[in-house]
Amino acid sequence: MRVTVETVLSTADVGQFHPAYEAGFDAPRTRAAARHLLTEDEFNTEMTDPRIKKSDKSEMTAATLAERPDLAAQVPGLLESRWPAFLLAGRAAHGINLPELLLSHPGHQVLLINGDNDLIGAALSVPLPGEAYPTGWDGAIRAAADNTEGRTDQVCALSITVAPEATRKGLAGRLVQALKQSATQAGARRLILPVRPTRKADYPLTTMPAYLNWRTEHGEMFDPWLRLHARHGAELVGITDPATTFTGTVAEWEKWLDMPLPQSGEYVIPGGLAPLTVNLAADEGVYTESGVWMRYRL
Known part of the structure; x- marks a missing residue:
């Protein structure tokens, strides 16, 4: 495109x-x-006058990592610009080398590139066999790693990220459409997403079921990320709990969060959809969050 x-x-x-x-x-x-x-x-x-600017949008190109392998090195920096550090550096419960898994499926990684050849967006996904819903984000990654036959009955989106300087320009929706197209071309019958609601971090003490019932004054889902998917045709399937779990030492968590954790207990943390549980005696912090399954029929 x-x-x-x-x-x-x-x-x-x-x-x-x-x-x-x-x-x-x-x-x-x-x-x-x-x-x-x-x-x-x-x-x-x-x-007909080239001196007069016709638009404020530069050239955009959507391509897969298979088509632009030279951009692989830019993906980590893009993710670091938008995602909490503990989601990238923490020890995930799935136990899989995620970068290696994604690189083994370059045709499922959709990139959005601007006219200066800079990566401004990425939609990362993996092919899955069958039609069962894995146990959240962690389960999807484990199922993809076990998919040694490379079946693509469905595709699971793991993340959709737009660079900070390129937000509020409709690019997230463009990545969703490009990801749907990529999944269709791969032969998948549906695209599923263990969605991480973007505004849930503002309400970490609210349960996911309660949060999911919130509505805007117009009757739409309260969360803007869930709302965007619904507007693009996604169906709400239900809550997946847990969706993902990350662990680390107390010192690691203090580094990732840039805040002291002086006693055992629960902490509301920046970027967390739920509290972090710290156990000083075990020198461990455990973070678990739920997610929301959504589905696009292709």
């Missing part, structure tokens, strides 16, 4: 765009006190 921005249109092509321009801006023409629309001659002049 490639989207380009043209800085100049030929005189032969420009004529087809003015009627659409007039239709799109019909309201200002009929309601404004002053004239806001360009005449056809003015419109044609601007469209």
